Amino acid sequence: MSTIEIVTSLAYLVAAVGFVVGLHLMNSPATARKGSQLSSIGMVVAVAATVAKLADNGGITGTGWAVLAGGTVLGGVVGLWSADTVKMTAIPQLVSIFNAVGGGAAALLAVADFVRIIGTTNPSIPARVMVPTVLDVIIGAITFTGSLLAAGKLQGWVPGQPLVFPGVRVVNAILVAVMLGGGSYLVSGSHSGWVLLVVLVASLGFGVTMVMPIGGADMPVVISLLNALTGTAVAMAGFVIDNTALIIAGALVGASGAILTKLMADAMNRSIANIVVGGFGTGDTGGVVAATGGEVRQIAVADAAIQLGYAAKVIIVPGYGLAAAQAQHEVAQLATELEKRGTEVSFAIHPVAGRMPGHMNVLLAEANVPYTALREMDEINPEFPQADVALVIGANDVTNPAARRPGTAISGMPILDVDKAKHIIVVKRSLGHGYAGIDNELYTDPHTDMLLADAKAGLTELVAAIKSLDA
């Protein structure tokens, strides 16, 4: 083992430590930033060591350096620009796009390796390389198109609703058969570039047909799943080119992504299989129990302002609708205004509030709400009975008491105990259904008043009305 190889291996170890400790520091908002920095230092060390290795070994051509530098500058600039300009409401899309290119790059590594070897005279690829090559191409390609489509759905370029076309299961079955058949053919020792191309195309197609039928509130789970898949693809690429840094980092992300996916699915009381196969909100669930009936009471902005303005304790429950209306700054203003009046304000954050778990926290952080005011579900639920007013903004299914009863589409989903508050005000654009497509019994509760307005406009009026209370 040459000196440079030892140095590189040690550098990869340092990088791996940086990734693990960095992820570990993400346990708390107080240390998370340090964690991300540590992880980025690990990345810089790994890249620097690789540059040294390439320079030392001399195998890389001038064109190779130029290609590398060109790609790095282009990708780096695009990455920096999009990271700096993205709106916080669009974070899920951007994460998805970065995930897509990561998966695409991983797949290309295996393709490049394969193409290079079959271009030599008398090529021979052992199964220990061919198996990860096939897996890398399949998984990487699926995450590439799947993540791009997911980003398109979140951005609204592709309809966000679950799209099911007739025969999608048959198409999926054919694609899977092609991937498995072609993969086995390649692993069995027949090194055909055409077969790899067919497998690649089938995988790209499968990425589309896999994500297409998934929509709405399930998208975050899919993004997390795709993130885990990219990690796995990168680990496979590590096996192909025999690089421990890729194996370790890829496996870390694969495992953490899988856990995260499961946590998210649990928060919605859904199984991952159920989400991927589809069904929620597509009419398969059935068994909708009729609401208890009763009248919906509406409230005017001025009355809502009085209730909030003279409350001692207010719990704000922000949801997807608030994120969609981009009203995070308005809700932060409302909280500030109430606190000025001496009201105790907390935010109750359901694990899947926003467009992605934890997304609401980011949005409110952007609006300068301290993370200490954001309370997690288990922590805040016992406090609802003491709250004078629970203000629900754009959250629906996560507040529906029907989840406590068996037999509804959302049964068993953990919810915020909003209905236990002394009084409830729901800001909502219309009396439509939530994602689960069932009536929210909270709206007909005798303690509930509905403020029918767009979250952004409604909150602006509410803030103005509260300001004028003492005038």
Place this chain on the structure above:
Amino acid sequence: MTSNLLADISIFVLSLLVGFEVISKVPSTLHTPLMSAANSIHGIVFVGAMLTAAQAHDTVGYVLAFVAATFAAMNVVGGYRVTGRMLKMFRRAPAPVRRDPEDASSGGTTTP
């Protein structure tokens, strides 16, 4: 089966376990930054793209290496940048404006 492959598989499995262990304790508050952080870590694929570029000697190889390097650079640079941007916004309780002086002096002095 070579010892090298066995070592790689061991590393892979152990890293999976570490990944499971490290993440299971993260509060949901941080799930979005966490997803973004994990996303930037798989930007390590950039190292792979560099090694691939080193082996390229024909047009197809160069094109594949170029696209891989572009994609990977975008993943790693953008990923870390946006994670940092998000985490920078997370801040502690506000400067004690509405608390009485006694409370502020006892509780708020340690934060810069």
